[in-house]
Amino acid sequence: MTSPHTPPTGSPDPEPTPDPIRHEFIAAGSIDANIQNLRGTITVRAEHGTRVGVELIPRGEAGAQLATRMRVRFDAERLTVDAPADEAHRVGVGLGDLFSVRGRGGSLPFTDRLAESFRSAVRGVEGLLGGLEIRVVLPAGSRVVVSDGVGDLEITGSLARLEARTGTGDLHVRNAAEESTRLTTGTGDVTLGEATGQVHATTGTGDLRLDRLEGTATLSAGVGGVTVREARSGSLTARSGLGDVELRVAAGTAVHLDLATGLGEQDVRLTPADGAGAAERTLEVHARSGKGDLRVLRAGAAAAAS
Template identity: 45%
Template sequence: MNIPENPGPSFGPGHGSAPGGAPTQPPPPAASAPPHPAEEPAPAPPLVHSFSADGPIDMNVQHVRGNVSVRAEHGHAVRVELRPRGEAGRELAARMRIDFSGGHLRVDAPADEAGNLSATFGDLFRGSGGDAEPGGSGGSFVDRLGAALRTLTRTAGEIGSGLDLDIVVPVDSRAVVSVGVGDIRLHGSFGRADLKGATGDVELSDVDGTAQLVTGTGSVTIGALRGQATATTGTGSVRISRAERGTLRTRTGVGDIQIRVLEGTATRLDLATGLGDRSVDLTPTDGVPDAGRTLEIEARAGTGSIRVERVRD
């Protein structure tokens, strides 16, 4: 009896062998799609307060955590935009107090936080006008800086959550701004500016009247100086991009000072540094002095260099 050979198991297409007998491999498993990253919550829309003024105004801002930007523009518009960051920022925005009446704009942190902020600045800036040299021993600016920042840490909460303020005021307005944690930037022409920060940079584009810029930790920058200015930082640099005329008094505890003087400006210098270099690149041949353009500079650095140089118009 003839018994047929067993051909073995039969497989469908794609298994065992390809046409012509070539062996094949089973198809690889389908690649799984990469997991989608968790989406960040959409930022909260800004809260906008709009007013109208007859001319320059007086502005006073007390803020705990977040950046403050102020622009001086031609016209009558007064506008305050609150831009929250994170849930804590939204809660802070809901508690801010904003009032405009009689040519006075007030933007205040909640009463409980504003009280702690005032205590912080009292510790930090008491005597900063000259009763103690930055970087000195007991009771110095640096000692006050440490105590103030410890208070501020208990007050400000998470730095990642905060409330940024964008403000528009008429040209030649007078501005007083105090911030715990955050940068302060003013752009345009102000009649007076008094800017104080505990931790953050302070910047003023133009000084045509009087200005005081102070920060505990951060840099201080002035664009054009044509008036009277005081610039002080505990830890950070000071930079004056274009000093045309007026009076400048600047101090750093730890940090460099750079002052660029416009060509043709007669300049009187009083410079001192505890540990660092002094460099002056002003010569009588750097242009013809303008009799109506004079500048007085007093600069002190505890640890850091001081450089004064010319800039051409």
């Protein structure tokens, strides 16, 4: 009789899970970091203290081989995590069309050709086997650049500056950096918690959501919706080539609206009584959609309107 924990006779042994590779450093304070991955998730956590940690977690044999070839360096308060150049070239070829619109199918609308280009590029990298998860811990207040070929990015903690980009994958950022935040994905969703500084977020195809705005934000989606759940003050520019734009304005905030849609409806549910006095918060909004609706309402009325 075969034990339920014993592989049947003649069956191949399960592939062993590759061991993670860990690097630990001590910083004097906030640092500069440049982190690159090719296929797999990247998680960056900023926390109080002086610890700098990098953990490479392979997925599959190909991921294990990639992990051993990654270059991790920490020198002069600068952290660098580099992928090997030849592997980067392979992924780059698969994603070469991701940030350009192909000339073929010229009779199709721009947004349709854009979506077709994204789908084709994603199919081109689906055959890449194995992956590598990268987890980074660094001091709060650091300045970080993160780039990935195929994979999701997740950023938490307080940073001074952040630039994050992935060819295909979702971006999740708990809070925008204090000074500036720039987020880019070719295909995938972008979610951002609170924005108080300058924010630029772009997705080629996917939805873009900002939970709370008290700064300056430019949000662009080629094919997908743009949502701001609570705008309190500052300036917002929101664009979608094909998708809806929805803005929920906090109570006590006066708004100047500049709206335009090529094919869609405008639904503004604000009244003069909703406005704010001279001493209250103000918000300037420029919203555009090529094909989609534009909706503006008070944040407190969101549940009733939905």
